[in-house]
Amino acid sequence: MSMIHLTINGKPVDAACEPRTHLADFLRETNNLTGTHLGCEHGVCGACTILVDGVPTRSCITFAAACEGASVTTVEGLDDDDITSELRTAFSREHGLQCGYCTPGMLVSARDVVLRMDAPSEHDIRVAMSGNLCRCTGYVGIVRAIQGVIADRRARGIAAVAGGGRTRLGPAGSGNASTAKEAAGASKAAAVAAVKPAGQPRTAARKDDNWKPQTTFEQSFTVAHPTDVVWDFFGRVDEVAACLPGASLNGAPEGGPGGDEHVEGQIKVKVGPISAEFHGAADITRDEATRTGVIDGTGKDKRSNSATRGQIRYAVKEAETPGETRVDVAIGFTLSGVLAQFSRSGLVQDVANRLIGVFVQNLEARLAHQAGGGDADSAPVAAEFNAGSLMSSVIVGQVKQFFARLFRRG
Template sequence: MTDIRLSVNGRPIAGACEPRTHLADFLRDRLDLTGTHLRCEQGVCGACTVLIDGAPARSCINYAVNCQGAEVTTIEGFGGDEVMSRLRTAFHEEHALQCGFCTPGMLVTARDIVLRLPEADAAQVRTELSGNLCRCTGYAGIVRAICRVLDERRGAAPVSAGRLGPVGARPGASVAGARPAMTEAGTAPAAAPGTGELGLGGRKPNLETALSFTVRRPIDEVWAVLGDIPRVARCMPGASLSAPPSDGHVEGRMSVKVGPIATNFAGAARIVREEAERRGTLYGAGRDGLSGSSARAEVTYALAPTGPDATRIDITLKTVLAGPLAQFGRSGIVKELMARLAEQFARRLEQTLEHGAPDDEAMPETSLRPLALIAGLIADKFRSLFRRAR
């Protein structure tokens, strides 16, 4: 718990809260100021917009501890505010609300538009309002209401609050030499692998990638190596088996790091090999104990001879990603990461087949950082093969 002091609607507030408590929860749960609404909690919808030091800010992605010493104004704090009074009337008369969920955030943003941009036209109002989502009334009435107040105040000088640096930020106290307290490292709750259905189970994949490469080894030898699951697992960056595979069933973990994002998937897979077709399929499912994201995957490899001592390997990967990683909404980046992992896996597999083991050390965790450095070393021949295959 951290002691904080701040001003809310002109009232000094002192209290203790967990550093992870965002400002909106502090306002709603501790101060009963439930006029601040919460919906997306990722800074997109604007329902939780309040004033911090007189300027609009999201209370869901600012933590109460960030607001130490700041002046916060919530929708309850505009009783005597002239512009807000005009906006309330205009919202009422122009039918600018229906269910009212977005209205507190809309009003706080509207007041900022009216004060900061007194010469704004309807188009600019719409642009400025783009960070506040309404899902029932629509925006026509809201824009009309704001324009009406703007028209009433034409000629007013622009007013803009704020100082240099983030609103609400105050200098810290010197703690030179002191070692900051630190939360104990969390341990990812172990997912229960091996239970439930493996593979996509008919679900439509939301991420797909494919690649092909040729190794200078006869097909029978490649087929035999691909049947050696621990050896293949060592080629996958960040993967480890938690127990020896038994009868095509494997359990293991996989860690992937992208900048500050760390994932640690625990899961299980069943591998089905079709000897005659020289084709194998892995049906897997796993869960990231850190973020609660889940993934299902089907990986198929097919072998074809391209000469007496050369074999082409075609790999396709289909994944359904769900939970926060998918909700984050950056499928392009996740897709690029998967492609790079596949590329890395293929390169290590190629080395294993041609030299007996990958050329580099085992990787306990993979991240784009080493991959980015290694990327430049990948042979152009291989890169172009890979790109063509996609």
């Protein structure tokens, strides 16, 4: 906890506040100003929009501590504001609200539109208001109310103010404060419960023939080793896992080599600031005749409360160049929970592509090491997948292919 100082609706306020407290919670919980509404709490719905240093700001994704010294105006502080008074009358006249949940945010954003935009078309207004969601009345009345107030004010000779009158550079609310020495959040739980994977009961990867993945994609790579060697290598689950950055197994696989196998383990993935550790199980079946395999897996990340279920199909065959092996991989997966809420399938695919790139590097290194007579355990591999520190061999390969094709085009 540390003390923060703000000017709220014209009054100076000093109060204790955790660094993680966003402005909306600080206003509602600490200052009883419940006119600021929280809808989505991740910056999408616009219900929490307030004025910070005179310009609209999402208070749910703006931390109070980051606004130290700023001037904050909530809907309660707009009682005597000219534009807002006119907007209230117009919203009432045009039926611009029903349940009222979005209204405080609507008024703040509408005030900004009236203040800044000189003669916006209906389309301009709709675009400018598109960050504020209404789920009951609809936008017709709201847009009409704004159009009415703008027409009226311009008729009275009141011009728009470019930029809403802001002259300072940088994020709204910043630049008012002096330095803050590092301030700690409230006392943290020191002990983190130890996870004991070994003691957990065996879980099946639940076969379900009706399951369809949300996202599927295919990837191929070529390894400079004979097909027999690569096929055998894919049969040794522990070694395959060792090539997959961030993956580790809990104990030896169950079931015989070559037959159906069951493994449990985890994989750590770090993408930008996000890190996840999926614990789960996988069932592996291999078909010697066609040299294809299927891995069915499920996993859970406790930290983000997310779950994934996926299927990887692979086929090992001889490549165009004799002595080399082509591996075709088809990946299908479904992600649920918080990570899915954030994730866009494309990002997952980029990460998966880069992960496969590193997997191939590790696989090559291991096969070369073993071909040279080294034992399996001493082969060098990347410890954890960190997308930032690795260049994708996949992309390099694609660029090469492109130049090859250009050349042929002559």
